[in-house]
Amino acid sequence: MAEGTGQDTPILRLAIAGLGTAGCMMLPAVHKHPHMQLTAAADVDAEPLEHFQRDFQVEIYRRVADLCQSSNVDAIYIATPTHLHTEHALMALEQGKHVVLEKPMALTLDDAERMIQTAERYGVQLVVGHSHSFERPIRAMREIVQSGELGRLRMLHNWYFTDWMYRPRNIGELNTALGGGVTFRQGSHQFDIIRMIGGGLVRSVRAMTGVWDAQRPTEGSHVVYLEFEDGTPATAVYSGYDRFHTAELTFGVGEQGQLANLAAYGRARQGLRALEGDEAEASLKRASAQYGGTRSRQASDPAPHPPFYGLTLASCERGDIRQSADGLTIYGEDDKRDIPLATDETGRDAVVRELYDAVVHHRPPAHSGRWGKANLEVCLAVLESAQKRQEIFLSHQIATHD
């Protein structure tokens, strides 16, 4: 680490591997952290990389392997395609770099375990994220559940209906074998939220996935019953088919805390239909998502509301908890009250903070490698349960780190 403003606050030098959607969305959080410095980036495409260098005057690399050799990098945020996570994370860890790894962390539990053990062997931190469970409304729900003020958690639900399947996608996002489809991509958020609030220890999963559109042959929906060790049941329902949107049930507020455009019905599906073929779609996705693209530029706009990852409802013995437009609503024993939540820390701010605190203050991260592996186990169990049409019992779960 570089010299910082004081002994307790050294500068942590971060590199970003992969300048797609995830990589770009992390930038505001990196810039916002007072002791984090962006020092390098890697991407297979020259264009976003050069754009990035012009903007930030950092080292740039076409290969993650070369980035990992840099002596100006303490930690690497790995936001490359999912099927490359293990290879890239191992390279980084073996060079003694701390790693933040996008979810899902890998495609197999063996790969996840290799990364965890490698991080332990090299004495570096492995944080898995961003996931929406880092966000304040979810953490605030967890705090209330954990405090016991409403009694024991008794059930927990998340519904999220979006246009995920019809927004421009690259090949990997539409191929389950490469970590595509909503179960890997969005379930990894949803199950993380549920495990975070519910205490982490899922006993079993019963689920069905759905491929409703033969043109996009990957999971576009799932219905998941989860049961925690202590008997608490939970459900996770997702549809990415751009029809009913759960924003209708969440005060019109969307995933980034922005107001969703519910009036523009079916816009994603219609936009996609206008494109000519997979290559046009992949190009549009690149143009929109990669660094310098239209979407990446919006990432730092301030959000008017806390973020909503769909409708989350937690029921305790003596009260229910739901997100309100600007915080939480507690449906208590005698009254219903609103708790406002600040929007000053985004979920990605929390990722960066978790990494920094783990590395500098030796504070164990909530979203550790083992937490990420437990999340991956749920994703894989959902796919397996749907395929075998039977309940799948889990064995790699760990408790929420409060």
Added chain:
Amino acid sequence: MAEGTGQDTPILRLAIAGLGTAGCMMLPAVHKHPHMQLTAAADVDAEPLEHFQRDFQVEIYRRVADLCQSSNVDAIYIATPTHLHTEHALMALEQGKHVVLEKPMALTLDDAERMIQTAERYGVQLVVGHSHSFERPIRAMREIVQSGELGRLRMLHNWYFTDWMYRPRNIGELNTALGGGVTFRQGSHQFDIIRMIGGGLVRSVRAMTGVWDAQRPTEGSHVVYLEFEDGTPATAVYSGYDRFHTAELTFGVGEQGQLANLAAYGRARQGLRALEGDEAEASLKRASAQYGGTRSRQASDPAPHPPFYGLTLASCERGDIRQSADGLTIYGEDDKRDIPLATDETGRDAVVRELYDAVVHHRPPAHSGRWGKANLEVCLAVLESAQKRQEIFLSHQIATHD
């Protein structure tokens, strides 16, 4: 049957056994049907019975056995406590009376089977209802699913959060062994809705029930994953603990099509707390629900909206369907459109019509004895799955009769 207005429209003479909530709520439907005549009633309590006789000049009986002997009765609506259903229904069927039996039809599959076989042996009709699956919004959803215009059904959900557990209850309603608790009492509606829309053939159930209040030791919540034979998943979530109400998600409209009083937070729980003991509660329940009571008098008020049994969402391959305030919303391929639904036929009107058409026009009832038995099988499987913490496979399901 008595002579009617014509050969095709004889008068069917109906008796009501049990003048509690269910019995009273059926009255407007009986009066509305042009060829149905109310000729008798039975109840253990003299007071509502005499009140009933003054109002309708019908035969009255203190014992269902005596009612079954009446030669002025063609059909009996059995709305006595659940644990007495089998005894009362068998008496009626063996006297050659057609029967409408409240849900859940029995407490065991053996009892259900005995009633079905007895009805067959005596050549009389057995209809199980009322359930909310008789209601127009649910039937309209089924028609759209069945028509195939939106492609195959892909998932189906019902959430219902109410104050059921804290409204005044009698002993039987709070004792699972007597058919009490929300799984028997409300699940029987919820699973009926799901089976009706989804085609009836549930393959398996995985569920957890909840008893959150030791003062009311019966199921007050459940979370149910159901999977149809064809792989379509469904969820049914219920909480009767009077906190969050799903009317918040259904345009403020409640079970009878009335606007729910969401402003009066926790009213049922607070009202109950003011009562002194079980006997005071049972008395209040009687005073409110039985014939002549406060609640029975409201039953014929016209509803401003179609009825909402919570939030029901059906997703087909090419569109989602949800109830709107005044009908259905179809989230289709290219647009979202509203279909208005008339409120002129209530669910109970449909029960009476189904009975009449079965008896007079030999039209097989959708809610037959075998349909009711299949519903009961789901209720029992939910309780068993929760107790054993495993998936329960079903073997008495029958297809929706469209």
